[in-house]
Amino acid sequence: MSLNKYRIALLGNPNVGKSTIYNYLCKENQHTGNWAGKTVDSAIGTFMYNDNLYEVVDLPGIYSLNTCSDEEVISKQYLESKEYDLVVVVIDAYVIERSLLLYQQVCDITSNVLLVINLYDEAIKRGMYIDRSKLLEYLPYPHVIMSAKNKGDMEYLKSYMCSLLPFTSNRQIDINIPILLKECITQDIRKQANIIDKVLTHRVLGPIIMFLTLLTILYLTIVLANYPSSLLSYIFSKGEILLISILNMIGSSNWLIDLIVNYIYRILSLVIAVMLPPMVIFFPLFALLEDIGYLPRIAFNLDYYFQKVGASGKQALTICMGYGCNVVGIMGSRIIESQKERILAMITNVFTPCNGRFPTLIAIISMFLVSSVSSWKSALLLAVTLCFSLIITFLGTEGLRRLLKYPKDNEYILELTPYRTPDLKQILKDSLFNKTFKIMLRAVLVVIPTSILIYVGEHIIISNASILQHVCSVLEPIGNLMGMDGVMLVSFIIGMMANEIVLPICIMLYSSYGIVSDYSLVFLKELLITNGWTLTTALCALIFTVIHFPCINAVIAIYKETKSLKYTLLSIVYPTVIGVVLCVFINALMQLIW
Amino acid sequence: MRTLLDLKVDEKGTIVGIDNKCKLKQRLIDLGIVNGSDVICVLDSANHNPKAYQIKNAVFALRSSLSQYIVIE
Structure with a gap:
């Protein structure tokens, strides 16, 4: 049996559970933090699946590829190097709008992209709902809606991700974000900062x-x-x-x-x-x-x-x-x-x-x-x-x-x-x-x-x-x-x-x-x-x-x-x-x- | 002309423009802080600087030096 080797890059905003996914896949202990830019250097780990070897590169958490900060420069350079077989863009379902902007920027560089809409469980709790069948219609490209905390979701992600490789489609990804949001997402806007925040940031x-x-x-x-x-x-x-x-x-x-x-x-x-x-x-x-x-x-x-x-x-x-x-x-x-x-x-x-x-x-x-x-x-x-x-x-x-x-x-x-x-x-x-x-x-x-x-x-x-x-x-x-x-x-x-x-x-x-x-x-x-x-x-x-x-x-x-x-x-x-x-x-x- | 600075806690507004003098304009756009976005002031600090605003489901702390550039209605 021949052993194929693939390289997967993980990319996303800070604090969207990228490192959780990385840890699960590679079983290597890498610390996950709850603020911008915890992954100070890109970490690399590997895992085996169906006799293939997968190498995972955990890029630093960034908001865009517009290269404002050094971490964005690192990530952009990496994406442009094309030294990977798949880019997994991990986003927080609750802030899907701005996250899709990043997804779009990545798609401009490569078409080998998998979109992971993570933290969906928390988004539901805060009154958000994604119409999965409509999303398939408006986002007809590889994507997963999931919660990294859920083991079943993670196993599904792993098998789905691996099934995409070697990546065959070369079609340019083209999405219309405003229409996609309007058609697929329903939510009631709630105030985010709660009483806990009010107390923790109170002047006294x-x-x-x-x-x-x-x-x-x-x-x-x-x-x-x-x-x-x-x-x-x-x-x-x-x-x-x-x-x-x-x-x-x-x-x-x-x-x-x-x-x-x-x-x-x-x-x-x-x-x-x-x-x-x-x-x-x-x-x-x-x-x-x-x-x-x-x-x-x-x-x-x-x-x-x-x-x-x-x-x-x-x-x-x-x-x-x-x-x-x-x-x-x-x-x-x-x-x-x-x-x-x-x-x-x-x-x-x-x-x-x-x-x-x-x-x-x-x-x-x-x-x-x-x-x-x-x-x-x-x-x-x-x-x-x-x-x-x-x-x-x-x-x-x-x-x-x-x-x-x-x-x-x-x-x-x-x-x-x-x-x-x-x-x-x-x-x-x-x-x-x-x-x-x-x-x-x-x-x-x-x-x-x-x-x-x-x-x-x-x-x-x-x-x-x-x-x-x-x-x-x-x-x-x-x-x-x-x-x-x-x-x-x-x-x-x-x-x-x-x-x-x-x-x-x-x-x-x-x-x-x-x-x-x-x-x-x-x-x-x-x-x-x-x-x-x-x-x-x-x-x-x-x-x-x-x-x-x-x-x-x-x-x-x-x-x-x-x-x-x-x-x-x-x-x-x-x-x-x-x-x-x-x-x-x-x-x-x-x-x-x- | 009203800017984000004028919002008190729990007050709402809609972003209509970002001044070009703002050095972090691109960053604001990347974060989804663009024209037409609804914004609520959610937290205030002891010196009214910084304040935190909720824009499109996310909460951001902005200093007065930045929020003065964001024009609202």
């Missing part, structure tokens, strides 16, 4: 609800992360003793035991025990907010302030992406139409503490800034820290705009997409399994080479001190001025590899020549205090964690997106300067009042 209630939502998420993250965290630190501290005895038993040399136990194992266990649990727990909670469709309302509430600093209101969305990962926030800035606003959004995205920095913030807050163990107080302080980071983002954007002499360019449109029922199974699968696995893999990949580097740095002795000690002592005065020390600055610099290793490396450097008996925060706090940490140190570390140079991946992403050395350098220097100045100021202030 809106911000309060935003803050309470944030607080609740952070509280749940802190509380829920405690259990796996204490279990993991127990396991790892027992494991250290076991590991040493195993290494001794097989007769490893002392330097190898030192390297493996005191460096690799120690940093790795700190990353996994202290950093991993909050990362894994925060993610599904935030993804839930995203899937429900709350984020565009946040963007709406905050938009006035974004206008004030001359930023795009869509920056609220890229900031939200940044809480997950700054690289995603930087790439996601493509949804911003204006090139200048995009650059502002990309460079200031680093002021948003990413998932890799959250655990550091949580650890510092719960060790030094709350007296008793109170998750509510920690959550509140963390929420305050996030508000602080938001304010810094606003001010930082304004400052950067003035520095680059960009004019205020205020035109902008944001679709407030309807609320959708979140797919809990997908979110949990995505975050608890894929995310955990990815973070673990990254931790291992980063920690092993960094540990070896640190080991080498600590063991090459030049004039009575190791290289690392020399570096630390050079940085010590700057660190002191910033309320911290040389070791911490070194940790931040090495942490460019990945933000989640900053605190583990710092702790490891402090504890080089002793056995870490456990990895609980109580023990770590004692260790830090022994090494001279005070309230001021904690405060400055907190600030510098929020405001410092981006990690290496973010720098690469900025370079890829801007193709400009100037902006890439600026993205490193700008936040660093602000962070250093602010730390020096806070340190001086604390010395005065303390």
Whole structure:
């Protein structure tokens, strides 16, 4: 039997269930978001059907092929390349009118088109009805009316799609949209924004609800992360003793035991025990907010302030992406139409503490800034820290705009997409399994080479001190001025590899020549205090964690997106300067009042 | 001449023109915001800027700087 290979491209407006279809077809887990432009890069997956191989390309969500934004350019170029056998245009049944415009534009480029009218169930609920037999008459081209949530519909789509290939008809698609709409669609116009929207965007209630939502998420993250965290630190501290005895038993040399136990194992266990649990727990909670469709309302509430600093209101969305990962926030800035606003959004995205920095913030807050163990107080302080980071983002954007002499360019449109029922199974699968696995893999990949580097740095002795000690002592005065020390600055610099290793490396450097008996925060706090940490140190570390140079991946992403050395350098220097100045100021202030 | 800016929450209008000064005119057209479309103001924010409008089943947040260009009847 001969195996044929076909390529299918998925195209459509943002938030029409394209990614849901893609996930179903390819069974590959790709995150679906509820706002414009979540698919930051086109994803590619494959599936087998009736002994044929199908490759599916998930193009970014776009509104038209008129090439206003970069994502539209990408999609248009792809369509014109004709490197596909079928284009599947996915549309939301409820906004069929404007969606058909996109369909028509695609048909101008190719005739190999399948139109998928999705989300029909939701459209029916909102009083819309499509006459299927009439539609066949006015749209005599391949099309499917369906709901991606329905498994039967999806199976039908799959078989229908595959039956179209190889695509035989070459006839030009020609439809008359106004007549089609008039003849096939009946609906009663209802007001979309309901009481929920009114409350969520209310001038007083809106911000309060935003803050309470944030607080609740952070509280749940802190509380829920405690259990796996204490279990993991127990396991790892027992494991250290076991590991040493195993290494001794097989007769490893002392330097190898030192390297493996005191460096690799120690940093790795700190990353996994202290950093991993909050990362894994925060993610599904935030993804839930995203899937429900709350984020565009946040963007709406905050938009006035974004206008004030001359930023795009869509920056609220890229900031939200940044809480997950700054690289995603930087790439996601493509949804911003204006090139200048995009650059502002990309460079200031680093002021948003990413998932890799959250655990550091949580650890510092719960060790030094709350007296008793109170998750509510920690959550509140963390929420305050996030508000602080938001304010810094606003001010930082304004400052950067003035520095680059960009004019205020205020035109902008944001679709407030309807609320959708979140797919809990997908979110949990995505975050608890894929995310955990990815973070673990990254931790291992980063920690092993960094540990070896640190080991080498600590063991090459030049004039009575190791290289690392020399570096630390050079940085010590700057660190002191910033309320911290040389070791911490070194940790931040090495942490460019990945933000989640900053605190583990710092702790490891402090504890080089002793056995870490456990990895609980109580023990770590004692260790830090022994090494001279005070309230001021904690405060400055907190600030510098929020405001410092981006990690290496973010720098690469900025370079890829801007193709400009100037902006890439600026993205490193700008936040660093602000962070250093602010730390020096806070340190001086604390010395005065303390 | 009335523009989208003049609509208060729950007020309705019909779009009769988009000023050429509007840089995002093409984008508005792509979104189905064209002459003859009915529009309802559905949400307002603390500073009356932005406001959200329902046009052809979809809800859009527009800033004053943009909605001033959209002429209604």
